[in-house]
Amino acid sequence: MKIEKQMLEDHQVRLTVEIEDDRVDQMRHRAAAKLARRVKIPGFRPGKAPYPVIVRTVGDPAIFEEALEMLLDEVYPEMIKEADIKPYGPGHLENLPKLEPLTLEIVVPLDAEVTLGDYKAIRREYKPEPVPESRVDEMLDALRERQVIVEPVDRPAQLDDMVTVSISIEKVLDEGSESLFKEQPVPLVVHKVDEDDWPFAGFSHSLIGKSAGDEGTVEHQYPDDFSEEYLSGVKAIVHYKIENVKSRTLPELNDEFASSVGEFDNLDALRANVRSMLEGQAKETYNQDYDEEVIDEAIAQAEFKYPPQMLDEEIEQMKRDLVRRLERQNLDLEIYLKSREMDEDAFKEELKPVAEQRLKRGLLLFELTKAEDIQVESEELIQETGSTLNYLSQVLPKNEARQLKNRNVQSNLANNVLLDLLTNKTIERLRKIANGQYEAEAGESVPETPEQATLEAEQSAAEEPVVEQIQEEVEEQANEVSGEQHA
Amino acid sequence: MNNLYDVLRRPLITEKTNYMNGELRQYVFEVAPNATKGLVQDAVETIFKVKVVRVNVINMPAKKKRNLRSRRITTRRSGYKKAIITLAPGDSIPVFEGVR
Numbered sequence: 001m002k003i004e005k006q007m008l009e010d011h012q013v014r015l016t017v018e019i020e021d022d023r024v025d026q027m028r029h030r031a032a033a034k035l036a037r038r039v040k041i042p043g044f045r046p047g048k049a050p051y052p053v054i055v056r057t058v059g060d061p062a063i064f065e066e067a068l069e070m071l072l073d074e075v076y077p078e079m080i081k082e083a084d085i086k087p088y089g090p091g092h093l094e095n096l097p098k099l100e101p102l103t104l105e106i107v108v109p110l111d112a113e114v115t116l117g118d119y120k121a122i123r124r125e126y127k128p129e130p131v132p133e134s135r136v137d138e139m140l141d142a143l144r145e146r147q148v149i150v151e152p153v154d155r156p157a158q159l160d161d162m163v164t165v166s167i168s169i170e171k172v173l174d175e176g177s178e179s180l181f182k183e184q185p186v187p188l189v190v191h192k193v194d195e196d197d198w199p200f201a202g203f204s205h206s207l208i209g210k211s212a213g214d215e216g217t218v219e220h221q222y223p224d225d226f227s228e229e230y231l232s233g234v235k236a237i238v239h240y241k242i243e244n245v246k247s248r249t250l251p252e253l254n255d256e257f258a259s260s261v262g263e264f265d266n267l268d269a270l271r272a273n274v275r276s277m278l279e280g281q282a283k284e285t286y287n288q289d290y291d292e293e294v295i296d297e298a299i300a301q302a303e304f305k306y307p308p309q310m311l312d313e314e315i316e317q318m319k320r321d322l323v324r325r326l327e328r329q330n331l332d333l334e335i336y337l338k339s340r341e342m343d344e345d346a347f348k349e350e351l352k353p354v355a356e357q358r359l360k361r362g363l364l365l366f367e368l369t370k371a372e373d374i375q376v377e378s379e380e381l382i383q384e385t386g387s388t389l390n391y392l393s394q395v396l397p398k399n400e401a402r403q404l405k406n407r408n409v410q411s412n413l414a415n416n417v418l419l420d421l422l423t424n425k426t427i428e429r430l431r432k433i434a435n436g437q438y439e440a441e442a443g444e445s446v447p448e449t450p451e452q453a454t455l456e457a458e459q460s461a462a463e464e465p466v467v468e469q470i471q472e473e474v475e476e477q478a479n480e481v482s483g484e485q486h487a
Numbered sequence: 488m489n490n491l492y493d494v495l496r497r498p499l500i501t502e503k504t505n506y507m508n509g510e511l512r513q514y515v516f517e518v519a520p521n522a523t524k525g526l527v528q529d530a531v532e533t534i535f536k537v538k539v540v541r542v543n544v545i546n547m548p549a550k551k552k553r554n555l556r557s558r559r560i561t562t563r564r565s566g567y568k569k570a571i572i573t574l575a576p577g578d579s580i581p582v583f584e585g586v587r
Contacts, residue, residue, distance in 0.1 A: 042501075043499075043500055043501030043502060043503075043504075044501065044502045044505075045502060048502050049502070049505075050505055053500065053505070
């Protein structure tokens with residue numbers, strides 16, 4: 001076997017392979033035997049006809065085609081090995097320039113190559129914004145709002161009262177008027193003047209001092225950009241009649257209120273809880289933005305080489321995601337494309353830059369995981385998989401939940417969880433590098449555990465004992481879960 | 488039957504004859520109904536330029552077969568005469584011309 005390598009521009013390689021005649025002949029015979037099993041040849045039991053008879057019945061081209069296919073299957077791995085390349089996907093036969101000796105021209109897309117930049121030098125200021133006290137107060141107010149006590153009172157409306165008003169709105173035309181809002185009772189909370197309100201700002205404030213049974217008419221010119229379309233730019237007459245007035249009593253902000261909200265001993269505990277929750281949220285959103293920036297910078301530093309097939313796959317993936325999202329809204333891609341007045345090619349073209357970014361991000365993180373030697377401990381993985389499984393079995397409908405017991409589904413899940421964990425850890429590491437925390441920690445010893453699920457575990461998941469182990473544990477959990485469900 | 492070339496009608500190629508070709512140096516032909524052992528020997532020797540050791544002749548009987556389309560109708564398949572020719576050691580007849 002003679003192999004010539006020729007690099008192509010788009011990170012693919014063209015292999016020109018010459019194959020010995022002996023081998024081709026042998027393949028022909030095997031191909032003929034294979035074909036003979038399917039073809040009925042008179043006078044012979046299936047599969048018993050000699051080679052010449054088969055050639056006469058099925059014809060030489062058919063045998064050659066079959067032989068070529070079988071030959072490719074057999075020779076391909078050898079070729080890849082001998083040419084010393086890392087393929088990303090299956091190559092395709094481009095050309096058959098010569099038959100004697102048989103010469104094949106095969107184009108193989110190469111696996112992506114990522115050259116990381118100096119990502120360790122990325123530094124970015126890490127400064128999560130502190131949560132202002134006013135945000136905590138707002139949250140507490142919202143909590144109080146949930147426990148509001150509404151009581152009917154016999155007095156004119158005041159600020160913060162709940163007033164039920166029958167409202168009708170009519171549009172003023174040159175002659176007569178047109179009803180925009182049929183008369184019906186609407187509960188309104190009396191706001192301050194400048195707050196947003198319905199039917200227009202300041203309306204509820206004007207009700208202060210009026211009591212049940214009072215009627216009135218207001219004229220209002222709506223601005224052109226009013227949030228409700230049917231009212232924007234309309235000159236309207238609003239007729240209202242107050243049905244009743246109710247006082248709203250918010251619970252006082254004290255220890256008693258705190259204990260009624262949840263298991264809090266006093267107000268300070270509640271306050272601390274709300275604050276830490278808000279801080280957690282704020283930190284998460286900040287981290288997300290921060291990570292995005294750091295990753296973008298790392299991407300900009302790194303060099304990527306990947307074959308076009310990889311990008312195509314990413315685009316396909318995005319398309320599938322979209323289709324799934326559309327399905328949830330009972331739409332399909334065709335309708336979606338029609339509504340945007342574009343065909344599939346244009347749509348794909350539109351996805352391209354985003355897909356490219358996503359692909360680069362994925363490749364970068366993968367490479368970083370390798371470069372930083374990030375590992376997931378098997379215990380962690382088992383635990384994480386178990387909790388995901390638990391969650392899924394509660395969320396999914398019953399017939400789908402049953403599938404979770406399937407071994408393949410479980411190992412798939414474990415793989416996904418492993419990937420997620422790795423990605424998260426990588427991002428975390430990158431964040432620490434960028435904000436300088438990692439260097440500070442590097443002085444301390446790096447803990448090592450004997451049992452580690454490394455990247456290899458994820459690449460050849462089926463054979464790895466770790467995954468086996470996970471499956472067993474996960475199975476146990478699944479059994480427990482289903483037992484609970486039956487109970 | 489005008490001449491020797493009309494004697495041999497076609498070689499019979501089946502799993503069995505295939506075996507006979509290789510292992511026993513025997514070749515099987517359908518021959519003209521009025522061919523004799525001597526005529527078959529002459530024909531094979533002149534056409535294929537080989538030495539014939541022995542000729543066996545069998546009259547295959549006609550057979551009644553059910554029609555393919557309607558199973559009720561029976562059709563008659565005509566019989567034929569079959570000759571099994573044994574060649575001298577070392578001789579062979581190329582049954583499949585042009586094929587290795």
